[in-house]
Amino acid sequence: MPEDAQQRLQANLQSRLRKLICKGLGYLDLSDVGTASQLEPALSCMKLLIERFKVRGQLEEACAAKQWLRLQSLFTAESTTEQPQQQHHHQHLQQQRQQQQQQAEAGSKSESSLIEQTFMTGGDKGSSKGGVYSPNVKFRSNPLVRNTGQDVILTCNTCGIGLRSSWVFEYLGKVSTLVPTNGHPTCGGKYVQTDATITLRLDITSNLDICPHGSVTNQCVKCGGSRICAHKRRISSCPPCLAERRKAKSDTKGK
Structure with missing residues (x-):
């Protein structure tokens, strides 16, 4: 099959698939937590495709823009019709x-x-x-x-x-x-x-x-930052502290 014919066939199949998805999603209640969780992988994938295109340009300029706008409207409806309890659940997760x-x-x-x-x-x-x-x-x-x-x-x-x-x-x-x-x-x-x-x-x-001494505050010795040890050095590079941690780790393994 010629390459241009393959491209036309692929475009036709994609269009039919998008039409089927739009029709199927129209019958579902996407605001339902159980339904949304079952469809989450597929919905996330479609949302990512839409987001990726919108970084480059308007969705109205896409091929088959009508179908993509329909999908976007379904996702928008999903987010605006959720009940407060469901929104709280999603936000918490x-x-x-x-x-x-x-x-x-x-x-x-x-x-x-x-x-x-x-x-x-x-x-x-x-x-x-x-x-x-x-x-x-x-x-x-x-x-x-x-x-x-x-x-x-x-x-x-x-x-x-x-x-x-x-x-x-x-x-x-x-x-x-x-x-x-x-x-x-x-x-x-x-x-x-x-x-x-x-x-x-x-x-x-x-x-x-940045502290008054010109250092990141949590790494400043003069400020006593959270990453400064009792030896007045940075914990990540203090030889006594490193040796102590290695010893503690070795003792733990020995037990």
């Missing part, structure tokens, strides 16, 4: 997943920073809406944080969806692009740079808090 990710990848993060990231709500909360990152109000008010107006393109290391960030943290002449600590919640991936020359910095308080 989402917060648990985000908290587990943060704990696994940043075990040394202080408890206060973790609570701040998980429970900040309303207008104070950071946003990645529409594929554009914006830090929360507290970080935007940090004198070392500014908006350059020039977007840096990031990509999710799991699904490949893009994110634009024009916010940077600048200190002692070094500039780092700010990225959301919780990554891409939809798939659980993390945003990474497409340009190896760009340095990224997670938007957590411990990363952006």
